[in-house]
Amino acid sequence: MLNLALSIAFVMVAIAILLSFIRLIIGPSVPDRILALDTLYINTIALLILLGINLQSALYFEAALLIAVMGFMGTLALSKYLLRGDIME
Amino acid sequence: MLEWILAILIIVGAFFTLVGSIGLFKLPDFYMRLHGPTKASTLGVGAILIASAIHFSLKTDGVSLHEILVTLFLFITAPVSAHLMAKAAIHIKVKQVERTRQLED
Amino acid sequence: MMFRRVFPHPLLTLILWAIWLLLNNSMDPGHIVLGAALAIFIPWLTSSYWPEQIIIRHPWMLVLYILKVLYEILVANAVVAKLILGPQKRLNPGFLHYELQLTSPVGISLLANTISLTPGTVSCDLSKDRRYLLIHALHIDDVAEIKAEIHRKFEKPLLEIFVAC
Numbered sequence: 001m002l003n004l005a006l007s008i009a010f011v012m013v014a015i016a017i018l019l020s021f022i023r024l025i026i027g028p029s030v031p032d033r034i035l036a037l038d039t040l041y042i043n044t045i046a047l048l049i050l051l052g053i054n055l056q057s058a059l060y061f062e063a064a065l066l067i068a069v070m071g072f073m074g075t076l077a078l079s080k081y082l083l084r085g086d087i088m089e
Numbered sequence: 090m091l092e093w094i095l096a097i098l099i100i101v102g103a104f105f106t107l108v109g110s111i112g113l114f115k116l117p118d119f120y121m122r123l124h125g126p127t128k129a130s131t132l133g134v135g136a137i138l139i140a141s142a143i144h145f146s147l148k149t150d151g152v153s154l155h156e157i158l159v160t161l162f163l164f165i166t167a168p169v170s171a172h173l174m175a176k177a178a179i180h181i182k183v184k185q186v187e188r189t190r191q192l193e194d
Numbered sequence: 195m196m197f198r199r200v201f202p203h204p205l206l207t208l209i210l211w212a213i214w215l216l217l218n219n220s221m222d223p224g225h226i227v228l229g230a231a232l233a234i235f236i237p238w239l240t241s242s243y244w245p246e247q248i249i250i251r252h253p254w255m256l257v258l259y260i261l262k263v264l265y266e267i268l269v270a271n272a273v274v275a276k277l278i279l280g281p282q283k284r285l286n287p288g289f290l291h292y293e294l295q296l297t298s299p300v301g302i303s304l305l306a307n308t309i310s311l312t313p314g315t316v317s318c319d320l321s322k323d324r325r326y327l328l329i330h331a332l333h334i335d336d337v338a339e340i341k342a343e344i345h346r347k348f349e350k351p352l353l354e355i356f357v358a359c
Contacts, residue, residue, distance in 0.1 A: 042131070045134055079173035079176070082178075158213065171316050
């Protein structure tokens with residue numbers, strides 16, 4: 001039961017990543033691309049956690065935590081750059 | 090029984106993650122696309138993380154609560170990054186869909 | 195007075211301690227002591243960055259508020275999923291100004307965060323004088339209704355929890 005659910009979930013998250021990736025490539029404006037990157041890292045967290053459940057390993061969790069922190073910082077830095085034309089104040 | 094709950098949580102989480110990305114892909118302008126990832130994806134990943142917390146609490150002896158940390162972190166940071174991206178988009182005047190309702194005053 | 199000097203932000207100390215224990219995922223005595231040391235040291239070291247005190251009048255109401263917001267997030271996601279998967283011709287997006295009655299900065303940021311996480315609205319900008327919040331809504335039927343709903347559900351409890359400073 002759990003294995004079946006995990007397989008379906010893997011496919012769904014993979015499609016989600018694919019859709020965000022398409023948006024990252026075509027996305028007409030720069031904020032669109034930032035948003036696509038943001039979504040991409042959230043989806044990656046989901047994929048890593050699912051892998052962790054599937055492989056019975058808690059190690060993937062640490063990677064997910066790091067991606068969450070770094071992704072947030074990246075989004076903030078890029079948006080700040082658009083707002084000010086400069087990252088540091 | 091518990092396996093069923095886990096399976097449902099995982100499927101629901103994956104479904105909402107997918108809905109967020111579908112919103113990102115198909116909605117017509119940036120401000121509308123912003124809604125998908127900030128709400129749906131956050132909840133989706135939250136559900137998957139809670140499933141993971143339950144799973145590891147059962148498998149290993151002792152509770153595994155550190156997944157809650159990532160969930161909380163995502164719920165706090167998602168609106169902040171959405172706010173900043175919207176601000177940046179308004180600043181550089183990203184195009185809106187024509188039928189967007191403008192401010193009344 | 196002595197208490198204030200050692201713990202500039204008691205709440206921050208508690209939160210940092212809890213985060214340290216959660217990160218290590220253990221309740222060893224060693225981690226408890228190390229976490230407590232860090233939780234006292236970090237607020238003391240960084241206290242010059244946040245000079246103002248955060249006053250929470252009714253801590254229990256804040257807990258109730260958070261539970262209510264969690265419930266609203268579940269409802270909001272069902273609504274947004276329906277809007278996204280449905281035909282997009284029907285959507286009427288738009289911007290609106292929300293006039294704030296809250297004055298405490300923490301209250302305003304909490305309100306903006308809740309608005310972004312719940313039904314079809316994202317907070318986009320705060321005016322310089324902190325009186326108006328610019329909100330983008332995915333689907334508008336009636337502007338007054340959205341504003342009334344935000345006020346009734348979220349701003350009113352926050353007004354009681356946070357004192358203006």
